[in-house]
Amino acid sequence: MSLPRSESQCIGCPLVDGDAPQSYKCAFCDKLGFTSMELQLHVLDEHIEQPDAADLLDILDQMNRGTEEYKKSTEIRCQEKSRGGLSYEVILAEPAPNVAVPKRPVTPGKNVSVEEIEQKLKAAEERRISLEARKMAEISIKLAKVEEATRKKDEITNEFITQTKEQLETKMEHHVEKRDAIISDMKEKLKIHAQEIEKTRETLEQQKANEQKAIEEKLKTAQALRDENIKKMLDRLKEHNTIKIAEIKTQNNQLENQKLEEKARIIENKLFTAEQNREKELLKKIEKVQKLERRAEVVRQNKAQTQDIDGQQSPIASSG
Numbered sequence: 001m002s003l004p005r006s007e008s009q010c011i012g013c014p015l016v017d018g019d020a021p022q023s024y025k026c027a028f029c030d031k032l033g034f035t036s037m038e039l040q041l042h043v044l045d046e047h048i049e050q051p052d053a054a055d056l057l058d059i060l061d062q063m064n065r066g067t068e069e070y071k072k073s074t075e076i077r078c079q080e081k082s083r084g085g086l087s088y089e090v091i092l093a094e095p096a097p098n099v100a101v102p103k104r105p106v107t108p109g110k111n112v113s114v115e116e117i118e119q120k121l122k123a124a125e126e127r128r129i130s131l132e133a134r135k136m137a138e139i140s141i142k143l144a145k146v147e148e149a150t151r152k153k154d155e156i157t158n159e160f161i162t163q164t165k166e167q168l169e170t171k172m173e174h175h176v177e178k179r180d181a182i183i184s185d186m187k188e189k190l191k192i193h194a195q196e197i198e199k200t201r202e203t204l205e206q207q208k209a210n211e212q213k214a215i216e217e218k219l220k221t222a223q224a225l226r227d228e229n230i231k232k233m234l235d236r237l238k239e240h241n242t243i244k245i246a247e248i249k250t251q252n253n254q255l256e257n258q259k260l261e262e263k264a265r266i267i268e269n270k271l272f273t274a275e276q277n278r279e280k281e282l283l284k285k286i287e288k289v290q291k292l293e294r295r296a297e298v299v300r301q302n303k304a305q306t307q308d309i310d311g312q313q314s315p316i317a318s319s320g
Contacts, residue, residue, distance in 0.1 A: 036063045044128040054120030183303060190296050197289050208278055
């Protein structure tokens, strides 16, 4: 059985016949690219039933031991010389005298006993178990590192969530305070406006009552003057003869009646016009008052809806 090697060499590979091979080929399946450790595991997993598997495993075990001793006696120093560049300094140990280079054993013949084969298989199984235990230990270390990284990530995430929640709660409190201040200001303005509307309405009613009273007084005064004038005219007419007095009285009565009717019609027209103007003005004032009342009602409804929405949001915020 032969153990082929590649032409490339590397530091840290076991020495075989004075050379330093980098990769090996399986002697049973001719697969390439194995290190000594990988080839040992490959033979244990795939070709343990082959007759020469035990001998090949012994050779690989000796090579791996030699590699470990070589690595222990070798020091590698790394130093950064420039940005993006590294320089390595490899310091080898002093050459060990009388170091025997492992030789490839001669392939045994067919006269190998069953006990020797069983012992070699048992040793190979022990080596395989040792390698698996070493791999499991390395995997456990890697899993511990992954768990630590996951824990740190969870801590950072929880801290970010807490800070974000506190910022949102602060903003919500500021928004609620600002909204309450705006609502209070609007209430105060509406209250002042309603008071002004009430004062205007009372003033208009007072003006209307005063104007109506003045008109009634004027009508009474005009009626008294008219009666007085008529009485005076009658007294004067008594001095004339009956016919002339009757004619003059008739004419005066007609003229007076026409004048009175004309005055009364003019006064009635003025009163009617004034009444219509007052009614229009009152209607305008009433419409303004109704609009303000509707606006105040809308504001109250909006406030009630806002309070309901805040009441629904506050449990959500507290549960978040």
